[in-house]
Amino acid sequence: MITLAEGLRLPTNALDYTILALYFVVVLGIGFAARRSVRTSLDFFLSGRSLPAWVTGLAFVAANLGATEILGMAANGAQYGAYTVHWYWIGAIPAMVFLGLVMMPFYYGSKVRSVPEFLLHRFGPSSHLLSSVIFAVSSVLIAGVNLYAMAIVLQALLGWPQWVAIVVAGCFVLAYITIGGLSSAIYNEVLQFFVILAALIPLTVVGLKRVGGWDGLSHSLTSSHGDAFLTAWKGTGIGEGNPLGANWLTIVLGLGFVMSFGYWTTNFAEVQRALSAKNLSAARRTPLIAAFPKILIPMVVLVPGLIALVMEPTLGKSADGLQYNDAIPVLMRDLLPNGVLGIAVTGLLAAFMAGMAANVSSFNTVFTNDIWAAYLKKGRADSYYLATGRVVTAAGVLTGMGTAFIASSFSNIMNYLQTLFSFFNVPLFVVFVIGMFWKRTSAAAGFWGLLSGTVAAMVNYFWFYQRGIIAIPSDQGANFVSSIVAFVVGALVMVAVTLATKPRPAESLAGLVYGTRSPGMGELPAEGDDVWYRKPALLGWGAVVLAAACYVPFSL
Numbered sequence: 001m002i003t004l005a006e007g008l009r010l011p012t013n014a015l016d017y018t019i020l021a022l023y024f025v026v027v028l029g030i031g032f033a034a035r036r037s038v039r040t041s042l043d044f045f046l047s048g049r050s051l052p053a054w055v056t057g058l059a060f061v062a063a064n065l066g067a068t069e070i071l072g073m074a075a076n077g078a079q080y081g082a083y084t085v086h087w088y089w090i091g092a093i094p095a096m097v098f099l100g101l102v103m104m105p106f107y108y109g110s111k112v113r114s115v116p117e118f119l120l121h122r123f124g125p126s127s128h129l130l131s132s133v134i135f136a137v138s139s140v141l142i143a144g145v146n147l148y149a150m151a152i153v154l155q156a157l158l159g160w161p162q163w164v165a166i167v168v169a170g171c172f173v174l175a176y177i178t179i180g181g182l183s184s185a186i187y188n189e190v191l192q193f194f195v196i197l198a199a200l201i202p203l204t205v206v207g208l209k210r211v212g213g214w215d216g217l218s219h220s221l222t223s224s225h226g227d228a229f230l231t232a233w234k235g236t237g238i239g240e241g242n243p244l245g246a247n248w249l250t251i252v253l254g255l256g257f258v259m260s261f262g263y264w265t266t267n268f269a270e271v272q273r274a275l276s277a278k279n280l281s282a283a284r285r286t287p288l289i290a291a292f293p294k295i296l297i298p299m300v301v302l303v304p305g306l307i308a309l310v311m312e313p314t315l316g317k318s319a320d321g322l323q324y325n326d327a328i329p330v331l332m333r334d335l336l337p338n339g340v341l342g343i344a345v346t347g348l349l350a351a352f353m354a355g356m357a358a359n360v361s362s363f364n365t366v367f368t369n370d371i372w373a374a375y376l377k378k379g380r381a382d383s384y385y386l387a388t389g390r391v392v393t394a395a396g397v398l399t400g401m402g403t404a405f406i407a408s409s410f411s412n413i414m415n416y417l418q419t420l421f422s423f424f425n426v427p428l429f430v431v432f433v434i435g436m437f438w439k440r441t442s443a444a445a446g447f448w449g450l451l452s453g454t455v456a457a458m459v460n461y462f463w464f465y466q467r468g469i470i471a472i473p474s475d476q477g478a479n480f481v482s483s484i485v486a487f488v489v490g491a492l493v494m495v496a497v498t499l500a501t502k503p504r505p506a507e508s509l510a511g512l513v514y515g516t517r518s519p520g521m522g523e524l525p526a527e528g529d530d531v532w533y534r535k536p537a538l539l540g541w542g543a544v545v546l547a548a549a550c551y552v553p554f555s556l
Contacts, residue, residue, distance in 0.1 A: 009158075009159060009333075010158065010329070010332060010333050010341060010345065011333070011338070011341070012158060012338070012341060012342065012345065013338050015338050015339050015342055016338055016339065016341050016342030016345060017342070018342070019339070019342035019343060019346055020342060020345060020346050020349070023195065023346045023349070023350065024172060026191065027172060027176055027188055027191075027353075028172070028175060028176060028179075030176065030180070030184055030187050030188050030191065031175060031176030031177075031179040031180040031184040031188070032179060032180070033180070034176075034179070034180025034181065034183040034184035034187060035179050035180045035184070037050075037180075037183055038180060038181045038183070038386075040382055040386065041368075041369075041382050041385045041386045041389060042113075043181060043183070044181035044182065044386050044389050044390075045113060045181065045182060045364070045365040045368070045369065045389060046113060046182060046272070046275055046276045046365070047181070047182045047183040047186060047276040048183075048276075049275070049276060049277065049278060050276075050278050051183070051186060051276050051277055051278060051282075052277070052278060052282060053277055053278075053281070053282035053283075053285040053286055053289060054289060055186060055187070055190055056186065056273045056274060056276055056277045056282065056283075056286040057285065057286045057287070057288075057289030057290045058189070058190045058193050058289075058290070058293075059185075059186040059187075059189040059190055059193075059273045060270055060273040060274065060286050060287055060289075060290035061193065061290035061293050061294050061297075062189035062190065062192050062193035062196070062354045063189055063269055063270060063273060063354060063355065063357075063358035064270060064294075064355075064358075065193065065196060065297065065351060065354065065355075066146055066351050066352060066354060066355025066356075066358075069301070069351075069355075070196070070200070070301055070328060070348065070351050071149070071325055071327075071328055071348075072325075072417075073087065073298075073301045073302065073305070074301050074302070074304050074305035074308070074327040074328045075305060075323075075324035075325045075327055076302075076305065076324075077298075077301065077302040077303070077304070077305025077306055077309075077327070078305040078306065078308055078309045078315055078316065078324045078327045079305075079316060079324045080244055081221070081225065081228075081229035081230055081231075081306070082229065082230045082231055082232045082302070082554045083232060083244050084298065084302050084305070085232055085298050085302065085550070085551070085554060086232065086251055086255060086256070087255070088294060088295065088297060088298050088547075089295065089298075089547040089548070089550055089551060090251070090252065090255065090256040090260070090547075091255045091256055091259070091260045092260060092264065092291075092294055093291050093294065093295060093543055093544060093547040094256065094260065094261075094544060094547075095260040095261040095263070095264035095265055096264050096287040096288070096290060096291045096294065096543070097287070097288065097291060097540040097541070097543055097544055098261060098264075098265060099264055099265045099271070099274075099287045100274075100284045100285065100286065100287040100288040100291075100536055100539070100540055101284065101288075101536055101537065101540045102514075103265050103432075103436070104274055104280075104283050104284045104286075104287070105280065105284065106118070106436060106511065106512065107271060107274070107275060107283070108274070108275060108277070108280050108283040108284075109280060109511050109517075110511050110512065112275075113275070113365060113369050113370075114132075114268055114272070114275075114362075114365055114366050114369060114370055115131070115135065115266055115267075115268040115271055115366075115428070116128055116131040116132040116135060116268075116366055116370045117369065117370055118432075118512075119131050119431065119432075119435075119446060120370075120374075121512055122435050122436075122446065122509070122512045122513075123431070123435060123441075123443045123445075123446030123447065124443040124446070124447075125374075126443070126444075126446075126447040127431065127443065127446035127447045127450060128370065128374070129370075129371070129374075129375065130447060130450055130451060131428060131431075131450060132366055132367075132370035132371050132374075133371070134424050134428070134450075134454065135268060135362075135366050135424070135428075136363055136366055136367050136371065137424075138420055138423075138424040138425075139268075139269065139359045139360070139362055139363035139366070139396070140359070140363060140396055140399045140400050140403050141403050141420060142269075142355075142359045142417065142420060143355075143356045143359040143360050143363070143396065143397075143399075143400035143403070144399075144400045144401070144402070144403030145416060145417060146352050146353075146355040146356040146359070146400075147166050147169065147170060147352075147356060147400055147401060148166075149352065150165055150166075150169055150348075150349065150352035151163075151165040151166045154349075158345070166401055167401075169349065169352060169353055169356070170356075170397050170398075170400065170401055171397075172353065173353055173356050173357050173360060173397060174360075174393065174394055174397040176188060176357075177357060177360055177361055177364075177393050178390050178393050178394065181361075181389070182272065182276055182361050182365075183276075185357045185358070185360075185361045186273060186276065188353075188354070188357065189273075189354050189357065189358070191350075192350035192351065192353065192354040193293075193354075195343070195346055195347050195350040196347045196350055196351050196354075197300070197347075198343050198347060199343055199344040199345075199346065199347025199348065199350075200300035200301065200304070200347065201300055202336065202340055202343075202344075203300075203304055203328070203331050203332065203335065203336065203344060204299065204300050204303050204304055204307070206335045206336070207303075207304055207307035207308075207311070207331055207335055208303070208307065210307070210311065210335065211307055211310045211311065217303075217306060217307060217310060218230055220310045221306060221309065221310065224313070230306075230554065231554055231555060232551060232554040232555055233248065233555055236248040236251060244477065245477035246477045246480055250477065250480040250481065250484070251480070253480075253484055254479070254480025254481060254483045254484050255480055255483075257487075258426050258429065258430075258483040258484055258486070258487040259418070259421055259422060259425075259426060259479070259480065259483040261429050261433070262421065262422075262425035262426035262427075262428060262429035262430075262483065262487075263421050263425045264287070265429055265432065266425055266428040266429050266432055267421075267425055268362045268365070268366060269358040269359050269361075269362040270287075270358070272358075272361065272362050272365060273286060273358075274286035274287060279529070281529040281530075281534070281536070282529070284536045285534065285536055285539060288536055288539040288540050288543060289539065291539075291540075291543035291547075292543060292546070295543065295546055295547050295550060304327060304328055304331055305324075305327045305328075307331060308326075308327035308328070308330050308331050309327070311330070311331070311334065312326075312330055315327065315330070328348075332344045332345075356400065359396075359400075360393060360396045360397055360400065361393075363392070363396040364389050364392040364393045364396055365389070367392050367396070368385055368388050368389045368392050369385070372385075372388060372392070373385055373388075418479040419461060419479055419482070421479075421483075422457050422461070422479045422482040422483040422486060423454060423457045423458055423461075423482075423486075424454065426453065426457065426482075426483045426486040426487055426490075427449070427450050427451075427452075427453030427454045427457065427486050427487075427490050428450065429487070430449055430450075430453050430486070430487050430490035430491050430494065431446050431449050431450045431453075431490065431494070434449070434491060434494050434495075435512075435513070436512070436513060436514055437513070437514050438498075438513075439503065439506065439509060439513050439515075440498055440503045441494065441498050441503070442497065442498045442501040442502060442503050442504065443501075443504060444497050444501045445493075445494040445495075445497040445498040445501065446494070448493050448494070448497050449490045449491070449493050449494035449497070450490065452489050452490055452493040453486040453487065453489055453490025453493070454486065456485050456486050456489035456490070457482045457483070457485060457486035460478075460481065460482045460485045460486075461478060461479075461482045465478040465481070465482070
């Protein structure tokens with residue numbers, strides 16, 4: 001969990017609280033403005049598929065940029081140094097590009113409302129229901145993570161009791177999503193993206209100036225932590241030791257392939273933003289546009305963690321002192337004047353709310369459309385499902401408040417999130433990638449592949465790792481291994497079941513398998529979308545090349 005040092009209070013005053021109050025007013029104002037466009041369930045759940053690519057692209061990256069990532073990755077930077085960049089440049093960018101270039105035409109072209117609904121078309125009801133339940137459970141668990149982490153932070157920084165922080169943030173998220181649906185969540189996420197940057201950029205700039213710029217920072221850290229601390233790959237050879245407890249193979253395969261692709265290509269909290277785009281071209285460009293700010297996020301998350309380590313050399317050294325999770329709050333306390341401090345606190349709160357809103361809005365879509373309407377209450381009027389969606393939103397927020405405290409059993413919030421991803425997202429990715437590229441894959445194979453991959457990841461983590469049957473140096477390393485196990489077991493089961501069962505008729509797979517097309521996939525780009533700088537291939541490969549180039553300074 002995120003725990004901050006006792007007595008770590010920020011010197012906030014009336015100006016800071018005024019900025020925070022203004023932010024809440026704007027958030028609710030956006031919700032009421034978005035309400036006017038909500039007339040149908042499609043408007044509520046997918047913004048009527050009407051949003052431009054730049055809006056959905058910024059919402060895509062903001063939905064991922066929760067405060068758990070900001071605090072957690074800054075803590076990882078202070079603890080592990082430049083190894084943290086792997087979560088971005090190999091653990092995000094290739095998968096985001098794959099989603100935009102390869103998978104979005106299938107998602108958007110088939111006109112599905114959710115990721116589980118795609119499995120309904122490809123594999124049938126059993127895989128659809130299982131994936132819907134899995135995703136609904138994981139959504140409220142992750143929403144609870146954001147609420148719990150925010151409560152701990154606000155208690156430490158502002159003195160708010162945990163229950164007050166949980167209720168206040170939960171009620172605001174509930175209000176603006178219930179009022180304005182996904183459009184409200186997405187436009188607020190765009191606002192939250194800029195608020196988060198407004199908090200982190202001054203912190204980074206002022207911090208670098210305090211420690212003598214990058215040269216002063218690197219000299220201090222090299223002297224205290226060795227030459228490898230500011231490099232990304234040293235010490236990752238097989239058999240070598242490093243703080244991550246992972247070698248280059250588990251980083252590339254566990255993080256860079258199965259965990260990363262599993263998260264970015266099947267996590268509906270992200271994919272939903274692309275599905276709300278106004279056309280196929282905008283949907284494909286959504287994750288590709290998001291990839292460019294994602295590449296640069298380490299500059300305002302990792303670097304503050306490093307700065308905090310120089311300014312507070314005792315960070316993480318003793319159980320009763322400042323911990324790695326204190327990196328960002330310590331810099332806020334020591335570097336920012338009132339007013340700017342208010343913006344920073346607002347940025348942290350905005351980040352928590354963005355992460356929670358993404359999971360709640362995706363939860364209400366999946367539960368309403370893929371469980372309630374598909375299996376429990378079929379054939380009702382559209383107004384009934386619109387009303388149901390609002391009720392389910394409230395239920396999702398309340399359930400998130402309840403699941404928030406499950407996170408307390410984990411010593412590190414990022415470990416908890418990565419564990420959930422290895423359990424739920426990686427098995428989904430196995431089913432998607434095999435079913436999307438192999439026509440022969442049968443309906444039964446989709447169900448058993450998803451179930452076996454999920455169970456295998458859980459068995460590896462709780463039985464083999466937690467009981468010490470296999471020796472893995474860290475929770476992060478265990479999550480990488482669990483991801484690989486889930487992928488391999490799920491894939492082998494799918495192949496075996498496919499060869500033992502009958503495939504679906506080829507004519508039923510149009511637009512669902514690579515090499516086939518549906519009418520929606522033949523959509524021509526809208527006027528203006530066909531200019532050279534909006535070409536998805538150019539954006540995608542440009543992001544990959546830029547991410548690879550960013551490794552160069554950290555590989556010398």
